[in-house]
Amino acid sequence: MSIVRGVYEGLTAITYSLILDVIMKVLLLMGFTDIVYDLLQLITAILWIGIGMFGWNNVCIIHRGGCRLSTMYRYIMFIAPTTLAISYIFYLYHDFDAAALLFLISISILLGLSVAGYVGALMLSNQFRNKLGRAGSVISIIAVIMWLALVPSVMEVGTAINAVGNALMVLSLFQLRRRYVPTRRVSHR
Numbered sequence: 001m002s003i004v005r006g007v008y009e010g011l012t013a014i015t016y017s018l019i020l021d022v023i024m025k026v027l028l029l030m031g032f033t034d035i036v037y038d039l040l041q042l043i044t045a046i047l048w049i050g051i052g053m054f055g056w057n058n059v060c061i062i063h064r065g066g067c068r069l070s071t072m073y074r075y076i077m078f079i080a081p082t083t084l085a086i087s088y089i090f091y092l093y094h095d096f097d098a099a100a101l102l103f104l105i106s107i108s109i110l111l112g113l114s115v116a117g118y119v120g121a122l123m124l125s126n127q128f129r130n131k132l133g134r135a136g137s138v139i140s141i142i143a144v145i146m147w148l149a150l151v152p153s154v155m156e157v158g159t160a161i162n163a164v165g166n167a168l169m170v171l172s173l174f175q176l177r178r179r180y181v182p183t184r185r186v187s188h189r
Contacts, residue, residue: 008180014056022163063124065123080110121136121173136164143161
């Protein structure tokens, strides 16, 4: 695989991870009271972290910070889904205090990972002087800070603002991705 193709695929994966990031927050707002939501949260968390890890690993060719982000995603892949799964098990066994505590720890880890991804997108936007990406990163970071209030109505507004910020980052990544479109080789016979 060429460097250009790797970067292109990495930027594509990061755009998918930004979309899954918002879906993850919507699912986390629903809590851990339904087995269907619990499974969706677990599957989405694993997909989101895995796609983010792949994306930042490929982007680190043009942006060194991506290598560090890829490593963070790799280690949190083992921590966050495991903590989520254990919190669901505690909930099923009616240990609501332990379930709530582990769920809050999981949310904290996932929010921290979100912010790390936004900072990575901010650094990437700064590297290529993309104002749209900078604005989206800052908006999304502010939106995640709104989650710290732990008030459902504020968290819902934060998620909506986060969706706007992530949409701006996705648009900026599409602009950046155009620079790395793989070219086809013409074979002469």
